Amino acid sequence: MELDGTEQRSQKLSKAEKKLRQKQMKARHTLWKHEGIECVSYPTKSLVIANGGLGNGVSRCQLLCAVEDCGPVEALLMPPDKPYSFVKYATLDDAKRAYSSLNGNEIKVEDSIQSVVLYLNFVEKVPQEDMPSPALPPGLNIIEDLVSPEEERQLLESIDWAEDEVLPSTQKSLKHRRVKHFGYEFQYDNNNIDRDRPLPGGLPDIFNTFLEKCLNMGYIKNKPDQLTVNQYEPGQGIPPHIDTHSAFEDEITSLSLGAEIVMDFKHPDGQTLAVMLPQRSLLVMSGESRYLWTHGITPRKFDVVQASEGQRVGTVTADIGDLTLNKRGTRTSFTFRKVRRSPCNCPYPSVCDSQRKDPAPSFPGNERDASELEKKYVHDVYEEIATHFSSTRHSPWPRVVEFLKTLPYGAVVADVGCGNGKYLGVNKDLYMFGCDRSKTLVDICGEKGFQAFVGDALSVPIRSGSCDACISIAVIHHFSTVERRLMTLCELARLLRPGGRALIYVWALEQEYNKQKSKYLKGKRAGKEKAEERISNTGVDTGGSGCRDSVHPNEDMCQLSTHQFLPDELPIHTNRTSFGSQDLLVPWHLKDGTKQNAKQAKFHHPPANSSNVGVCAPVFHRYYHVFCEGELEQLCKGLNGISVQESYYDQGNWCVVLEKQ
Incomplete structure (x- = not known):
């Protein structure tokens, strides 16, 4: 019996309601x-x-x-x-x-x-958190409305961004912002200045007048002789950092013009503070806030800020209840420093380059440093441990398999950072290929009959829009700056056709999340999966600018929700302990019977591990940036034409599924 029009509409509506x-x-x-x-x-x-x-x-x-x-x-x-x-x-x-x-x-x-x-x-009810506003870092001061709108206009107009003939070395276009220097040029290759090569002209008169005003009003104690001007468009930022101790004196000031911004401060103990810098305000950092806390600006187009009076409702008046999104504008910062003429003797020797005696691997301050760090502590290491690494990696992760099983017949799929290729043969109905920085791991893929080639996740030699899907399993956490991590995400997005999807896994700072622990926290065996190797090597499936998959199965880990960041030294992680930093070196204990030669010495740090490894079991260290909750998702939301379809926590990893619009 045929349904009439009314019954058909009713049935259709019922299906829509059921789906909702x-x-x-x-x-x-x-x-x-x-x-x-x-x-x-x-x-x-x-x-x-x-x-x-x-x-x-x-x-x-x-x-x-x-x-x-x-x-x-x-x-x-x-x-x-x-x-x-x-x-x-x-x-x-x-x-x-x-x-x-x-x-x-x-x-x-x-x-x-x-x-x-x-x-x-x-x-049952709306949760209300009556939390007081956190205090500013010690030594941090913000002076609002220091200049008038007219003075702001004059200061902004004094910067000629088109000028490059007279003082070509003072004006540069960095990848993520425009910058100009006065007094001394800040050298980004070593995060310092050359005291013997001052720039001609010194600071312009308009800035000398402004600084005299600050001195007379007691906002600063010493007159700076170096100025860096940065212009940030919406979506641009600067990585967390501490201005080099040996380069500049205690006091560092920054004038914000054109737009307000949220600056993130982080203490080594994990405490984080988001500080609003209003338009036409002066930020003064001294003491602990200058020497110990990192400061940076997250690259995004919106900041989470306090809502205005007109946007507030009802009885929820705590900070958490009065938040909203604020669209960023173009901000120009004027950062003033005084060049240091003698070594720094601050009370923070652990982060002071003047007082630190033993050189240690450091967090990269520029693109070249980042590339060298990743080569030494990611690419070269995985080339050396590839055979042993592959022998410990067998079983694909269930949710990665689930993602691959949902793809249509004949879909073209790229595994960027394929490692030993354990995902390349999961779904025979797909056309899958892989790439990895490790030639040895790519050769292992070839021995298994998989299609793979040597390639870098920063620049995959595949035509744009040619893939129906991409996977990146435990790859992006091996890139040492937020810019390079974002570049890898952009590369994945480039490979996708419209409607294509990407699955991304990265190590999580939180190894226990909402009562969900990493699979290997208790050291249980699953058949003959070589749990011993997983535990001794901190359970890591990793890789170069494109490698691996898995978790960090440390025992007795605490759930951490904040970011501890050592601004200069990269700490070496202690196996079977909580992560103490987001940026660190993770040991890999090479077992007997695998590749060992004299080249290993350049990655080996005997003082850190000699107590439990002998001469025949060298320890290699691999760089990681472990992601805190929401960090990967936020980074993905900065991609144009990409939507985050799903985000979840899986066995010590933060994971997202992206779709290209």
């Missing part, structure tokens, strides 16, 4: 599994809104407009960097109306062609 309900329940399950947010099956005044959060580009203004259409709102809580929010209505009827009308609604992400779909579920 399934997605709503999936969102509910995800919130519970990954965030511990418990939803209830009965109506309440409070709801959690999946996909409607600062973490996936929804601003407070956008969400407030949507929820207020359903009735008066008592509270709107938007946790920083989270893809969900909480809303509390004045009445139960208003909450039920929102549940019915907003579920499945789309909101367009600001400054993007992407949209997100909202899924609402009831919760």
Whole structure:
């Protein structure tokens, strides 16, 4: 019997409602599994809104407009960097109306062609965190409205970015910002200045006048003789760093003109602070904030900031409840320093280059340093340990297999950083090929009958838009700067056709997350998987500018949510302990019967490991940047034309699935 038009529409509507309900329940399950947010099956005044959060580009203004259409709102809580929010209505009827009308609604992400779909579920109450605003790092001071709008205009106009004939060495175009120097040129190859080669002309008169004003008002104690001007477009930033102790005196000041910005400060003990630098404000760093804390600007187009009075609602007045997204503008910073003429004797010898006696591997300060670090502590190491490494890597990770099994018949798939090729043969219905920096590992792939070639994840020799999918399993954490990590993501995006997807795994700082531990935390054997090698080698599946997959199976790890960063030395990780830094060297104990020769000495650090390894078991050290929660997802959101389809935690890894629009 044929259905009439009314019955057909009714049946179609029923299917749409069923699909919406399934997605709503999936969102509910995800919130519970990954965030511990418990939803209830009965109506309440409070709801959690999946996909409607600062973490996936929804601003407070956008969400407030949507929820207020359903009735008066008592509270709107938007946790920083989270893809969900909480809303509390004045009445139960208003909450039920929102549940019915907003579920499945789309909101367009600001400054993007992407949209997100909202899924609402009831919760018992909106969590309120009455947390006081954190204090600034010791020695940090911010003076607001130091210059007038007219003075701001004059200072900005004094910088001629087109000028390069008279003083060509003072103006450069860096990859991620424009920069110009006065007094002395800052040398990015060694993060220092040449005291014997001052630039002609010194500081322009307009800046001398400004500095005299700061001295007279007591904001600074000494007059600087070096100025670096940086211009940041939205989406640009600068990696976390500490200005070289031996190069400059204690006091460093920075004037922010053109736009406000959020600057991130990090202490070696893991404490992090996001500090708003208002437009026309002066930042003064001295003492601990100058010598011990790193400071940097995350490359993104929006900052999470305090909401204005008009964007606040109800009774939630704590910092966490008053956050919103603020679109960045073009900011020009004027950073003033005084060149140091004698060694630094600050009370922080562990991070002071003047006082440190023993040279150690250091965090790269420029592109050349980064490339050399990765060559020595990633590429060369994996070439030496390739045979032993491959012998310990057998079983593909289930969720990577699941991703590959979902791809259509005949899909072209690139495994960027394929290692020994253990994913290349997972799905025989795909056309898969791999690339890796290690020639020995590529040869092992060839011996298995897989198609693979030597290549760098920074520049894959494959035509743009030629792949239906890409995987990058435990690769990007081997790149030593945020710029190079972003470049690898851009390269993956370039390879994809429109609609193509990429799966990315990186090591997680948090080795225990929401009661989910790494698979090997307890040292259990799975058949004859050589758990001994996994434990002794910190369980790492890794690789060069494209390698490996797996986790860090350390025992008794604490869950860490912050970033400890040693600005100069790269610490050597101690096996079976918690990660103490996001940037570190991880040991690999080479077993007997594998490749050993004199070249190993240049990677071997006897003082760190000689107590438990003999002459025949050298220790190699590999560089890692372990990602904290939300870091990989945030980095991916900086890609043009790419949407984050899914993010999750899997056995000590942070993982994302991307789709090309």
